[in-house]
Amino acid sequence: MVKGLDEKSEALPDHVGWRLWQANRAWQGEFAAAMRAAGHAWFSDARAGLIGHIARAGTRQVALIERMAISKQAVQQLLDGLEAEGVVERLPDPDDGRGKLVRYTPKGLAALRDGDRIKREIEQRWIGCIGQARFAALMDALRALDAGLHPET
Amino acid sequence: MVKGLDEKSEALPDHVGWRLWQANRAWQGEFAAAMRAAGHAWFSDARAGLIGHIARAGTRQVALIERMAISKQAVQQLLDGLEAEGVVERLPDPDDGRGKLVRYTPKGLAALRDGDRIKREIEQRWIGCIGQARFAALMDALRALDAGLHPET
DNA sequence: CCATATAGTCAAGCATCTTGACCATCTCGC
């Protein structure tokens, strides 16, 4: 309360929600910037979330809808975009005439490899920032939180 | 690897970025739902971020722009919305003919009070979920991360 | 007093997500 805050400022917010938002934003910003720098200009935050859930062997569209917490139409529009960019392709599901399988194209697989590398690089940078122990504690707490808030399965 | 994953699934993503995204989404979802349930129907995630940075005594618009990491036009549109809802008001800055001061209306202050209460409630729920120690470790790691990634000031 | 920087506004457009309506296919009870 004594330091450099001018008379019009109060303390900046400092609660879990704010910190989580900050950290999430930092991650997404670094990741997307690195992906675009690596030549994947089509990359965006929203697409990143979806891509993380497509298995190498192909994933049914409805499975993606269940895992993301957004409407099926939103997933479809994201997939439309990724298909137009040539990152994924949609094939009929041999086991279900209604379903479609979403699968990476070679271009998508290349992006996936770069993504893995970038992910590790950012993690290393963060570990360098806050130390191995704190980073482990962070992951532990976040995993526990997820398990605690979504007790299904 | 043995359990219920069918042959088309691989492991779900489990890295900091994903976990952060999940936790952030959970927080925003719970907070916004509680705020709307408390009668603040105008509440949204984007507005929440902005509101957290408006001091009780009023804050200059340009200061908000600096603290949020978005364009000044985006801030302005958010403020337009909040002003139309009667949550904040804009007054000329007595010290600078160009500037404007953003200040809460009584309606905005009421929302702020409810927000504080809801914030504490969610925190308590989360602490109940993962334990006091893990929660403290989470906050510690997130603060350290912010300090490490934005070393200014 | 003019040049430049700063604070804010207006306008147009893009990306993401939503709801509602719809069609095709599968599954289950009879």
Added chain:
DNA sequence: GCGAGATGGTCAAGATGCTTGACTATATGG
């Protein structure tokens, strides 16, 4: 079998939140 309802996917329209570009008004410094 077969019809009813559930499920997987698509089309269309619209809201929100953000962007860039162009502009006005005020402040500041040589």
